[in-house]
Amino acid sequence: MVDKKAKKVAETKINVVSEFAKLMKEYPIVAAINMENLPARQLQHMRVTLRKENCVLRMTKRRLITKAIEKSKNVNGVDQLVPYLKGMPALLFAKENPFKLYKMLEKSKSKAPAKAGQTAPSDIIVKAGPTTFAPGPIIGELGQIKIKAGIENGKVIVKADSLVVKEGEIINAQVAAILTRLGIEPMEIGLAITAVLENGIIYKKDVLAIDEDEFMAKIMDA
Numbered sequence: 001m002v003d004k005k006a007k008k009v010a011e012t013k014i015n016v017v018s019e020f021a022k023l024m025k026e027y028p029i030v031a032a033i034n035m036e037n038l039p040a041r042q043l044q045h046m047r048v049t050l051r052k053e054n055c056v057l058r059m060t061k062r063r064l065i066t067k068a069i070e071k072s073k074n075v076n077g078v079d080q081l082v083p084y085l086k087g088m089p090a091l092l093f094a095k096e097n098p099f100k101l102y103k104m105l106e107k108s109k110s111k112a113p114a115k116a117g118q119t120a121p122s123d124i125i126v127k128a129g130p131t132t133f134a135p136g137p138i139i140g141e142l143g144q145i146k147i148k149a150g151i152e153n154g155k156v157i158v159k160a161d162s163l164v165v166k167e168g169e170i171i172n173a174q175v176a177a178i179l180t181r182l183g184i185e186p187m188e189i190g191l192a193i194t195a196v197l198e199n200g201i202i203y204k205k206d207v208l209a210i211d212e213d214e215f216m217a218k219i220m221d222a
Contacts, residue, residue, distance in 0.1 A: 016060050020068030020091065023056060024075045027093035028199070031101060034192040035059060036087035037118060046108060046191055050092070053104065057191075059090035077200035084195035084202075087119065098196040102208035109190030113180045116173035124165040124179070124186045131156045131182065138181075145175050 024030055035043070050057050062085050072078050081091075094101050114124070126147050133156040142149040148159040164179070165171055165186075171179075179186060196203045 013064060016064050017068045017071060020058060020060070020065060021071045023058065023091070023093045024068065024072040024078055027056070027095060029094045029096065029098060029101065029196060030078065030081065031092040031094065031098070031196040032081045032084035032086075032194045033057070033059075033090040033092050034087035034194055035090050036192075037112075037187065038088075038189060038191065042110075042189060049104075049108065053094070053096060055092055055094040055096065055101075057090060057092050059088070062089050065089055065091060077197055077202070080202045081195060081197055084204075086194050087192075090191075092191070092193075098198050098203050099208055099210060101196065102193050102205075105191050105193055106209075109188045109192075111185040112187040112189050113185050114171045114176045114187050116171060116176045118171050118176075118187060120165040120167055120169050120171055120186065121188055121192065122167045122186075123163055124171075124175075124184075126158055126162045126164055126179075126182065126184065128158050128160050128162075131158065133181075141174075141178060145178055147178070 047057060065085055066082060069078050069082060092101075096104075114120075130152070131149075134154070135151050135156060138156055139149045139151075142156070142158070145164050147162040147164065149156055150159050151157070164175055193208065194205060196208065
C-alpha cells in the first residue's frame with residue numbers, strides 16, 4: 001500500500017515537471033511570479049483575467065519548477081529564471097509583450113496593511129509630516145523603530161522621512177502595528193512579477209516598471 005502511494009506521488013511530480021517543461025517550449029514569454037500573501041479570492045479573479053489574455057498561470061513547489069527548468073535547458077535562457085523564484089513561486093506563460101504584461105498585473109494590485117512576519121516588497125518609508133496622535137508614549141514607540149518624532153501645535157509630527165524596513169526584510173509586530181496606526185498600507189496584494197524571460201533576455205522588475213509619463217516627457221525633451 002505504501003509503495004503504491006509513493007509511486008502515485010512520484011508520478012504526479014513527474015507529470016507536473018513535464019507540464020511546466022512543455023509550457024516553457026510553447027510560450028515565448030515566461031514570467032517568474034511571487035504569490036506570497038495572495039488571498040484565494042483574488043487568485044481566482046486573476047485566473048479569469050489571465051485566461052482572457054491567453055496567459056497560463058501554474059504553481060508548484062520551487063524544487064519542481066527548478067527541475068522543469070533543468071529539463072528545458074534547450075529553451076533559450078530559461079535557467080536565468082531560477083534566482084527569481086522567490087516567496088511562493090509560480091510561472092506565468094504568455095504571448096504578450098513583457099511590459100504590457102507587467103503593467104496589466106500591476107493595475108490589478110491593491111494595497112493592504114502590513115502584518116508581522118511578512119516580507120517588505122520594497123523599502124518602507126514613513127514620510128515627514130503631521131499625524132493624528134496626541135503627545136504621549138507614541139513618541140517613544142516611534143523612536144524605537146527609528147522614526148524621528150516631535151510635537152507641533154499639540155500633535156505629534158514626524159520630523160524627517162524615516163526608513164523603517166528595507167526591501168526584503170521581515171516586518172516585525174511592532175513596526176506592523178505602528179504602520180497600521182499611521183494609516184500606511186505598504187503591502188501589495190496581487191501577482192508580483194520578479195522577472196520576465198523573452199528570447200533569452202531577462203527583464204527585471206526595475207526595468208519593467210517604466211513610468212510612461214516620464215518616458216514620454218524625455219522623448220519630447222529630446
